[in-house]
Amino acid sequence: MKKSNYIFSSILMSSLLFSACSSSFLDVEPITSVLENNFYKTIADADMALVGCYDGYQRTTSNGSQSFYITSEVAADNCFGGTGTTDGRSFQAIDRFDAAQSPSDNNIFDGTWSDYYAGIFRCNTLLGKLEGTDFSSDAKARARIEGETRFLRALMYFDLVRLFEKIPLLTTPTNENMPQSEPKEVYKLIVEDLKFATKNIPADAYPKSASATNDGRATAFAAQSLLARVYLFYSGYYGAEDIGVTKAEALAGLEEVINSGQFSLIPDFKALWPASSYIPVASDNSLDVSNYAGKGNAEVVFAQKFNNTSNYEGYIDGNRWVVFLGLRGKNWSPYGQGWGACTVSKKFFNEFDKNDTRKVASIIDIDGEKIADFDLKDQREYTGFAIKKYAPTALPDGTSNTGGSKDMQLSQDQDYFVIRYADVLLMAAELGSANAQKYFDEVRKRAFKNNFKAVTVSKTAILQERAFEFAFEGIRYWDILRQGLTNAASILETSEDVLSGSVAEKVMITKDKFLKTRGFMQIPNKQITLSNGNLKQNDGWN
Numbered sequence: 204m205k206k207s208n209y210i211f212s213s214i215l216m217s218s219l220l221f222s223a224c225s226s227s228f229l230d231v232e233p234i235t236s237v238l239e240n241n242f243y244k245t246i247a248d249a250d251m252a253l254v255g256c257y258d259g260y261q262r263t264t265s266n267g268s269q270s271f272y273i274t275s276e277v278a279a280d281n282c283f284g285g286t287g288t289t290d291g292r293s294f295q296a297i298d299r300f301d302a303a304q305s306p307s308d309n310n311i312f313d314g315t316w317s318d319y320y321a322g323i324f325r326c327n328t329l330l331g332k333l334e335g336t337d338f339s340s341d342a343k344a345r346a347r348i349e350g351e352t353r354f355l356r357a358l359m360y361f362d363l364v365r366l367f368e369k370i371p372l373l374t375t376p377t378n379e380n381m382p383q384s385e386p387k388e389v390y391k392l393i394v395e396d397l398k399f400a401t402k403n404i405p406a407d408a409y410p411k412s413a414s415a416t417n418d419g420r421a422t423a424f425a426a427q428s429l430l431a432r433v434y435l436f437y438s439g440y441y442g443a444e445d446i447g448v449t450k451a452e453a454l455a456g457l458e459e460v461i462n463s464g465q466f467s468l469i470p471d472f473k474a475l476w477p478a479s480s481y482i483p484v485a486s487d488n489s490l491d492v493s494n495y496a497g498k499g500n501a502e503v504v505f506a507q508k509f510n511n512t513s514n515y516e517g518y519i520d521g522n523r524w525v526v527f528l529g530l531r532g533k534n535w536s537p538y539g540q541g542w543g544a545c546t547v548s549k550k551f552f553n554e555f556d557k558n559d560t561r562k563v564a565s566i567i568d569i570d571g572e573k574i575a576d577f578d579l580k581d582q583r584e585y586t587g588f589a590i591k592k593y594a595p596t597a598l599p600d601g602t603s604n605t606g607g608s609k610d611m612q613l614s615q616d617q618d619y620f621v622i623r624y625a626d627v628l629l630m631a632a633e634l635g636s637a638n639a640q641k642y643f644d645e646v647r648k649r650a651f652k653n654n655f656k657a658v659t660v661s662k663t664a665i666l667q668e669r670a671f672e673f674a675f676e677g678i679r680y681w682d683i684l685r686q687g688l689t690n691a692a693s694i695l696e697t698s699e700d701v702l703s704g705s706v707a708e709k710v711m712i713t714k715d716k717f718l719k720t721r722g723f724m725q726i727p728n729k730q731i732t733l734s735n736g737n738l739k740q741n742d743g744w745n
Contacts, residue, residue, distance in 0.1 A: 243332035246344045252329045253348050257419070259322030260355050261507060262519060263362070264619070268314025269293075270524040271362045272619060272677040274724065276545045276590075279680035280695050281670070283584040285546035287531060288704040290583070294544060300716040302725065302744050312366070313727035319363050320373070326356040328376040343405060350404035354421035354429075357396035358621070361433060364389045365681060367741065368723045380737050390437050390446040397433065398448070400426035401456065411465045414499030419508035419618070424463060427456030428504050428622045431630045439685025440722075454634040457627055460504070461642075466624040467501045468649050473564035475502065477617060478594040481537040485599040490537055504622040511606035511616035521607070522615040529595045530567070531582045535574045538567060539595030539603050540611065543581075545675070547588035548699060555671060558654035565674045567591045584710060585702040590675045593617060625672055633665045646672060684722045692717050719743030 242248050264270040276282045277297045284294030292305040302309070329352050338345040363370050369383035372392060401423045409417040434453040438444050460466065473479040474496040482491040498506065509522040529541020547566055555562035567589040569577055579585055595615050596604040605614035625646050632639040643660040646668065658664055669682055683691045692714040699710050720743030731738045 243329075243336050245337055246341055246348075249329065249333065249336050249338075249344070249348050252325075252332070253351055256322070256325045256329055256352050256355050257508075258520075259325040260359060261509065263315070263318045263322055263359065264507065265509060265519050265521055265523050266314060266318050267523050268318050269312050271315070271366065272593075273524050273527055273544065274312075274315075274366065275677040275680045276675060278722075278724075280683065280697065281548050281551035281674055281679060282545040282590070283548065283586070283699075283701065283710050285531075285544045285582070285584045286527075286542055287581050288583050289581075290542075297724070298710075299712050300720045300743060309725065309728035311725055311727070313729045315366070316363075316727050316730055319359050320371075322359050323356055323373060324376055326352050326359075327373060330356075331376055346403035347405060347408055350400040350402075350423075350426075351421045353396035354400040354404070354426050357393045357400070357426075357433075358429065360389055360393050360396075361429070364393075365436065365684075366724045367726055368721075369739070369741075371738075380734055382737055383739065386441070387443075387446060390433065393433055394430065394447040397426045397430040401430065406463075411499075411501060414503075418499035418503070419506055421505065424460045424465065425505035425622060427460050428627050428630075431457050431634065432622070432626075435630060435633065436681055436685045439687070442687075450634055454631060454636060457631040457634065458636065460624075460627050461631060465501075466504060466627070468624060468628075468645060469496045469500055469502045470649065471496075472561050472649055475500070475620070475623075476564060476592045477596050478537055478539075478567075478591050479564040481596055483536040483599040488598050488600045490596065490598065490604060498618050502624045503618075503620055504624055504627060505620075507619040507621055509616050509618055511614040512608075521613045522617050522619070523612070525593055525595050525615040525617055526612050528590045528593050530569075530574070530589055531578065533574070533577055534597035534601040534603065536597045536599045536601070537604070538574075538589075538591070539597035541595055543583070543589075545590055546582075546584050546586045546701070547590060547675075548697070549586050549588065550697075550699060551674070552586075552588050556651075559650050559671060560652060561650050561671050561674070565590070565592050565671075567594065579702055579705040581704070583703045584708070586699075592675045593619075620676065623673075623676075626678070629665055629669055629672065632660055633662060643668070688718060688721060691722060716743070 243252065264272060274297060277284050277294050284298040286294055291308060293308045293311045296302055296304040296308060330349065333345055333349055364386055368386050370389060371381035372384035372389050373381060374392065400421060404421060404423045404426065406423055409420040409422050430448060431453040434448050434450065437446055444450065469475055474494055477495055480494040482494070484491050510520050512520060526541040527544040529539050531543025532540055534540045552566055569587050569589065598604050603609065603611040605611065606616065607614040628642040628646055632642040636642060640660045643665065644657065647658065648655045666682060666686070670679060673679060683694050695712055695717050696714050697710060697712040701708050701710055720741060723741045725744040726738055726740050731740060
């Protein structure tokens with residue numbers, strides 16, 4: 204293989220062809236063969252290619268590779284790696300920031316790397332073709348399409364730069380052997396893309412009132428919210444504000460989202476999550492879903508979309524990582540079985556206030572909920588607790604609650620909430636809004652209901668609140684990192700007794716291992732080799 208192919212590997216050619224597109228936003232499988240030389244002529248072509256960009260973003264987690272979400276949870280302080288006793292130990296390597304946990308596992312993120320760069324390649328290709336597309340029939344279409352595409356590119360780069368820090372920065376559809384860029388340059392592009400999206404995606408393009416048809420599309424509000432998240436992480440981790448966005452700008456964008464009137468908190472927290480709100484009905488082997496708020500609810504600012512039509516004939520659009528969170532080999536309605544990853548820390552379970560309704564909505568208490576005959580012999584790092592929010596679901600008769608081909612591994616269709624309105628409120632409070640106390644209280648009042656007691660808003664209080672509000676949503680680890688490496692090391696340091704195969708074990712996460720990595724992940728050895736050494740491994744993973 205030529206060294207210029209190191210970023211894309213075998214995925215490159217499939218990205219050159221936008222054949223994984225169709226007229227439907229979620230039906231992303233090919234209906235025809237579309238080549239570059241007869242494409243990108245009309246607005247319809249550009250919209251089809253845009254669907255391909257959304258598909259590229261979706262495939263960063265639906266393709267079966269090490270997902271950004273699972274990595275974020277395994278690396279955080281509220282979960283351990285878990286999985287089965289006979290499985291590999293790649294999750295333990297991530298959890299403990301220690302390559303020695305699985306010495307031969309030096310390509311944990313190879314699929315992740317390729318999937319993300321394939322998605323970015325799609326975005327760059329579309330952006331490069333817009334100049335030659337005829338937009339004369341709709342002058343606003345180009346700005347909208349470019350805004351959505353740049354939002355997706357920014358989001359994918361934000362994931363990559365947080366995972367690996369120094370990454371190749373590509374703004375054109377090239378397969379050249381590019382060197383790693385300084386993180387500041389990547390963040391500058393992310394900010395530029397998000398600012399463009401904020402100004403150019405029309406406010407009325409995808410209103411919440413029409414979420415049944417446009418849920419999952421990037422909006423100016425999503426861009427403003429993500430821009431604030433980027434600002435908070437970069438300024439916190441690097442202690443600088445030199446990437447093109449100020450604190451005042453980040454806050455102003457959040458205030459616009461809040462004042463838009465398009466979003467609100469769902470009254471009952473557990474209604475956000477299927478496994479938290481579904482009620483088994485044994486009489487007709489069904490699940491009562493009437494308490495579920497639904498996918499495109501008023502609290503969702505941006506979601507990564509999935510559906511249940513995946514199969515082994517080419518459809519790849521199911522939520523593959525949800526299966527990792529299922530109870531190890533055990534359907535217990537409404538909870539579905541899976542691989543037993545991300546076992547929940549007992550320490551974190553005990554930190555929840557007993558009156559906080561988010562506790563029971565977020566965590567499966569295996570003993571407390573009297574889940575019978577759980578096989579401890581096959582579960583690694585058992586704590587008695589599992590993630591409920593993104594758990595797959597099962598019917599009362601013990602079969603998986605999936606549609607499509609009804610395949611437990613492929614047909615999971617639960618969306619991932621990338622940004623919720625609660626996050627907008629808490630970020631605005633943290634950035635110093637004049638309404639900080641009001642926003643902070645709104646989130647806590649929902650959580651505690653009649654047991655609400657006022658707490659004076661402060662950065663410390665907000666970060667603590669975020670730990671409970673966004674538990675198991677792929678946010679906590681990055682909130683820890685942006686508190687500074689010394690503080691992060693203290694938060695992540697762990698010594699907890701668990702059971703692996705019914706045998707007592709102690710999970711040890713040490714400050715020194717974490718500090719050697721500075722919180723970043725292992726760059727795939729395959730990519731370093733293909734680059735002829737142009738890529739350099741992150742510290743702590745050699």
